Amino acid sequence: MFLARVDGVIVSTVCHPSLHGSRMIICQPLDPEGRDDGAPVLAVDPHGAGRHQRVLVSTDGSHTRAYVKDPKSPLRNIVMGVIDDEDEKAGN
Amino acid sequence: MRLGHVIGRVTLSKQDPAFKGARFLLVQPFAKEQFRGAAMTPLAKGLSLVVYDNLGAGLGNVIGFTEGAEATAPFDTPTPVDALNAAIVDEVFYAPPHA
Numbered sequence: 001m002f003l004a005r006v007d008g009v010i011v012s013t014v015c016h017p018s019l020h021g022s023r024m025i026i027c028q029p030l031d032p033e034g035r036d037d038g039a040p041v042l043a044v045d046p047h048g049a050g051r052h053q054r055v056l057v058s059t060d061g062s063h064t065r066a067y068v069k070d071p072k073s074p075l076r077n078i079v080m081g082v083i084d085d086e087d088e089k090a091g092n
Numbered sequence: 093m094r095l096g097h098v099i100g101r102v103t104l105s106k107q108d109p110a111f112k113g114a115r116f117l118l119v120q121p122f123a124k125e126q127f128r129g130a131a132m133t134p135l136a137k138g139l140s141l142v143v144y145d146n147l148g149a150g151l152g153n154v155i156g157f158t159e160g161a162e163a164t165a166p167f168d169t170p171t172p173v174d175a176l177n178a179a180i181v182d183e184v185f186y187a188p189p190h191a
Contacts, residue, residue: 008127008186010095012156014147015179016166024093024156024179026127026186039124040186042093042156052189061162072166074158074178077093 001058001080003030006049007040018065018073025049025079027057043077044068054083093178095122098153102142110171115145117177119157127186145177154181 004027012019025045031037041057044064049055058064061076068075100118104111119141143157156179157163163176 005189007188008184010156010179010181010185011183012179012181015156016147019179026184028188036124036188039094039122040127042095051187061165065165074162074165074176075093076158076160076162 001056003083004028004041004043004055004057005030005036006045006051006053006055008051010042016074018068018070018075022046022068022075023048027055027077027079029057030054041077043079044075045079047079047082049079049082056080056083093156093158095127095154095156095181095184096120096141096143097122097126098149098151098155099140100151108172110169115148117143117145117149117155119143119155119175122154127184128188129186141175143175143177144171144173147177147180149177149180154184155179156181 007028008026023045026040027043028040029037058080064075064078065073096119098117102116155177159175
């Protein structure tokens with residue numbers, strides 16, 4: 001699991017059937033200080049996270065396959081929750 | 093899943109029977125600059141990938157591809173695939189906070 005910021009969405013019509021009806025967001029992974037860490041990745045978003053909100057992303061494919069109800073889905077990343085507040089930050 | 097530009101195709105004259113009917117694309121994964129709309133710079137940095145395709149993506153398309161164990165999930169029989177095209181992307185709406 002990692003922390004990320006919602007930086008956008010993608011739209012696709014020709015895709016694997018398990019993607020139909022799922023919102024797919026562009027997640028910017030963040031380091032412990034909240035800075036961008038690497039290139040953005042895509043994740044399924046069942047919670048409807050808003051732009052620039054911080055989210056917790058799981059990379060557990062089996063949970064994602066269960067969410068989309070397709071044991072043959074190629075999806076892996078899924079938003080597990082929207083972050084309210086992070087109390088503990090390195091350097092504080 | 094990551095985004096990438098289709099920059100070429102791979103055709104095989106002899107192949108493993110598991111790849112019967114397969115199409116392969118040469119894909120350049122998006123760096124942050126490509127999300128911002130920068131022109132693609134094929135082979136500029138990072139590896140280009142060969143991606144299994146059964147959706148019919150063409151040269152210049154933006155695709156969403158999965159890598160690793162999930163790439164083989166859609167197959168009925170064990171298939172030696174590292175990366176799979178899961179979506180042909182129509183639109184990318186990207187708006188980072190400080191751009």
